[in-house]
Amino acid sequence: MNPGDVVYTSAALAVVAHQHRNTPFELVAGALRITASNDTYSTLAAGMTAGAVSRTVTAPLDRLKTLAQEGLVGNSVKHSSEFARMRYLSNHIFTVGGVKSFWRGNGTNCLKAGPEYAVAFTTRQRLADVVCADRKHPSGLENFALGAASGLTAQVLLYPLEVTKTRMAVAKAGEYSGIADCIKQSVRRGGPRDLYRGLAANLAGVVPHRSIEMGLFFTGEQALRRLNGDVAPAWPLVSAVGFGASIVGQIVTYPLNLARTKLQTQGVNGRPIQYHSLAHCLRTVAKAHGVRGLFVGLVPNMLKAAPASTIMYTVFSSTKEYLATAGGSAAG
Numbered sequence: 001m002n003p004g005d006v007v008y009t010s011a012a013l014a015v016v017a018h019q020h021r022n023t024p025f026e027l028v029a030g031a032l033r034i035t036a037s038n039d040t041y042s043t044l045a046a047g048m049t050a051g052a053v054s055r056t057v058t059a060p061l062d063r064l065k066t067l068a069q070e071g072l073v074g075n076s077v078k079h080s081s082e083f084a085r086m087r088y089l090s091n092h093i094f095t096v097g098g099v100k101s102f103w104r105g106n107g108t109n110c111l112k113a114g115p116e117y118a119v120a121f122t123t124r125q126r127l128a129d130v131v132c133a134d135r136k137h138p139s140g141l142e143n144f145a146l147g148a149a150s151g152l153t154a155q156v157l158l159y160p161l162e163v164t165k166t167r168m169a170v171a172k173a174g175e176y177s178g179i180a181d182c183i184k185q186s187v188r189r190g191g192p193r194d195l196y197r198g199l200a201a202n203l204a205g206v207v208p209h210r211s212i213e214m215g216l217f218f219t220g221e222q223a224l225r226r227l228n229g230d231v232a233p234a235w236p237l238v239s240a241v242g243f244g245a246s247i248v249g250q251i252v253t254y255p256l257n258l259a260r261t262k263l264q265t266q267g268v269n270g271r272p273i274q275y276h277s278l279a280h281c282l283r284t285v286a287k288a289h290g291v292r293g294l295f296v297g298l299v300p301n302m303l304k305a306a307p308a309s310t311i312m313y314t315v316f317s318s319t320k321e322y323l324a325t326a327g328g329s330a331a332g
Contacts, residue, residue: 046319051117054312060102061304068297105168112161144215151210160195198263205256213249242313
């Protein structure tokens with residue numbers, strides 16, 4: 001998005017507002033037509049919507065996953081089944097803060113997830129325009145490379161919100177009064193650098209995951225389009241592709257996800273600092289708990305991540321298709 005796009009959009013909205021100043025509905029409709037008629041804007045809008053919706057729906061599972069990764073499990077169930085540990089954590093969350101505490105940190109999550117997917121999908125689209133021989137039908141290898149580049153861009157730009165979301169999710173009741181307080185405490189404790197703690201570990205986990213997940217999803221969706229005469233596949237098929245892509249991505253990259261969470265939360269409000277780097281964290285966990293320890297919390301993570309990705313890709317594709325139809329109708 002360049003300055004010319006911004007000027008064009010502002011001028012167009014001003015014209016719509018002047019022509020329809022007594023009809024707010026027409027102003028909204030005009031803004032929708034402008035968004036729908038520009039592929040970059042429609043991708044941003046679809047990504048923003050998809051990220052916020054998917055994260056809100058799956059917020060309780062995200063909190064369970066984060067607490068499980070941090071190791072907040074009672075001794076009585078530490079060696080029990082994954083589901084027994086999830087019951088323990090669910091009871092703990094409810095006892096400490098009631099139902100609403102399952103959504104603690106969701107405001108930050110939405111502030112992070114909405115822009116994250118808006119940036120990721122838009123980066124993918126713009127890069128495809130530049131580097132792909134056929135921008136509308138990238139090859140499988142190109143889809144994996146575009147996914148990695150999209151994940152890298154989004155994470156570097158929005159990582160402080162990821163750290164804030166994680167710290168609020170593992171916080172005790174009353175530890176932070178809100179998003180701003182969490183950021184303020186983090187900066188006071190370690191300066192702006194504190195909001196980038198674990199960035200390398202995060203990139204090491206997110207970039208391969210985004211490469212696998214987005215690569216599989218867009219390759220699968222393109223295959224379905226070809227089978228359907230270059231028409232968008234029905235949403236249940238899109239959901240199935242998104243679900244499968246998420247499962248594979250989560251299993252392959254989960255140990256890196258686990259290490260990222262541990263690095264982000266250590267040293268916060270009295271929590272001990274145990275790990276010096278991503279590799280040290282992985283070695284320490286494996287030595288203490290075996291290979292199985294590297295997959296602690298995988299079940300709640302998949303219970304959260306698979307539905308979240310399924311919802312996200314379904315909402316994104318449906319919103320893009322709707323905006324494309326709206327743009328075509330406006331042009332007609």
